[in-house]
Amino acid sequence: MTTAEREVLRVPDRFEALAGEDASTLRGVVSPVEASLQAIDRRFVEIRSAGRGGLMILKGVSGAGKSTFAKTINLFREVSVCAIDSQQDLIESLRSLEPSPTPRIVIVEGREALGEVARESIEAYLHAINSFVRSSRGITTLVVWPINTDQMLELLTSIANNIGAESLLGIEDQFHLFSGPPRDQFIKIADQTIGALNQGASLYNLGLSTESAEELAESSSTIGQFLGRVRIQLHTNIETVNGLMPQEPLRVWTVVVSEPNAESGVNAVTRGRDAYADIDRMMTSTNANIVADLQKFPDRLGILGTVLDARVVYLDVFAALAVARTFADDALKELMTEHGMSTSTDRQAISRIQESTLAKLLSGSTLGTGRRGSKAKGNTLIAFSNLTKIASTNDTLINRAIGLALQEAGIITSFAVEKQFGKERKYYSDLHVFLPSGDSVRLEFMWRNSTGSADISNYVLKKLEIYGKSIGLFD
Incomplete structure (x- = not known):
């Protein structure tokens, strides 16, 4: 059995880290650089009219996004893209390319500066490129050579002019200066990148307030540098919170037990298939006083939710009732009887808890489309209403029954009810469950007849505030 893993937020600053992502994800990450796309358009107009391919020298500083731009042009234009990396023989690779009936871009990769490619090899490479773009195999191809130094630019343009001049480099400019996206788009691009790669997370989940992000953007000259600084800040924020934690690797999930509409x-108020708490959305979902209090610590709250692996999980009425009837101790059975509830063992109790969202997430599975069954109604809802009444004053008894059910089903190995957390400021978690991996999760149960996003947000934020205060994060 696998076990629920913590979220590891990805903040790449190089395109190589995005290798293997599908087109839909890349569209959420990559922003079009219109000036450079228009330069590509002009070169293909020349290629079509001249009946031969060409070479574009793409000059830009490291981190500006040259590789990202070149490798994702096909997201914004009807072209095919392939790359010849530094481990491949450039001349042989060009010879092996088949003709392309449609516009094609071939990227000369990993040869951006002198030192990465020998000076004596450059002339041979340019001769091969010139021969290729004039051949039937390359007449629809634009070879793009990204570089980042003036020395490389001077050498390439000098040799290319001697070999093919305008027929190779194009009519207008001998190279295209790629500046990357403007600084005022850095934060938007970072949010898009983090969201696309991390199930809808945002800079907020990294512990970055708007002001902090703006400061990082202002001091960054390229989008790559900005993303690198964001990643460093993420790790710094995580270390800060972890430094306040006890030795226990703390994880806190809220379990909402309520009628089906809940x-x-x-x-x-969750994001992704792992039900991560979307704290940013929660802060706008409720007008409770807790929001005003937590707005004083926007960066700390966001990173606290990340470090605590905060999730919000729904537990259905049928599972809750089946577990209560089957795993109740004498004290709970007495209360259930007083409320006119059945205490007969439910043979489906184990299967219901195993099929619950809570069990699936604890076991390391992700949320699917959900089981489409009949909704609770009539006597079932009456029984559940009585169970929530019991929970309002004796939730420990019911939470213990849920722990027993999870243990009997093999989802957890052991558990403790009302487990203390914190020393100076003591707090007691509803249920502390231990997973087969040895990891543990603290579960907080929200028992309600009915509830909505505002009420859930208020409950979760209050719990996070309590944990944050317990470790001194919100002092």
């Missing part, structure tokens, strides 16, 4: 409320 599931949509849970979905509204």
Whole structure:
């Protein structure tokens, strides 16, 4: 059995880290650089009219996004893209390319500066490129050679002019200066990148306030440098929070136990298939006083949710009732009887808890489309209402029953109810469960007859505030 893993936020500053991502993800990450796309358009107009391919020298500083731009042109233009990396023989690779009936871009990769490619090899490479673009195999191809030094630019343009002049480099400019996206787009691009690669997370989840992000952007000359600084700040923030934590690797999940319509409320304030708490959305979902208090610590709250692996999970009425009837101790059975509830063992109790969202996430699975069954109604809802009444004053008894069910089902190995956390400021978690991996999760149960996103947000934020204060993060 696998075990629920913590979220590891990805903040890449190089395109290589995006290798293997599908087109839909890349569209969420990459922003079009219109000036450079228009330069590509002009070169292909020349290529079509001249009946031969060409070479574009793409000059830009390291981190400006040259590789990202070149490798994702096909997201914005009807072209095919392939790359010849530094481990491949450039001349032989060009010879092996088949003709392309449609516009094609071939990227000369890993040869951006002198030192990465020998000076004596450059002339041979340019001769091969010139022969290729004039051949039937290359007449629809634009070879793009990204570089980042003036020395490389001077050498390439000098040799290329001697070999093919305008027929190779184009009519207008001998090279295209790629400046990358403007600084005022850095934060937007970072948010898009983090969201696309991390199930809808944002800079907020990295512990970055708007002001902090703006300061990092202002001091960064390229988008790559900005993303690198964001990543460093993420790790710094995580270390800060971890430094306040006890030795226990703390994880806190909120379990919403309510009628079926509450599931949509849970979905509204979570992100991704792992039900991560979307704290940014929660802060706008409720007008409770807790929001005003936590707005004093926007960066700390965001990173606290990340470090605590904060999630919000829905537990359905049928599972809750089946578990209560089957795993209740004498004290709980007495209360259930007083409320006119059945205490007969439910043979489906184990299967219901195993099929619950809570069990699936604890076991390392992700959320699917969900099981489409009949919704609770009538006597079932009456029984559940009585169970929530018991929970309002004796939730420990019911939470213990859920722990027993999870243990009997093999989802957890052991558990403790009302487990203390913190020393100077003591707090007691509803249920502390231990997973087969040895990891543990603290579960906080929200028992409600009915609830929505605002109520859920208020509950989760209050819990996070308590944990944050317990470790001194919100002092």
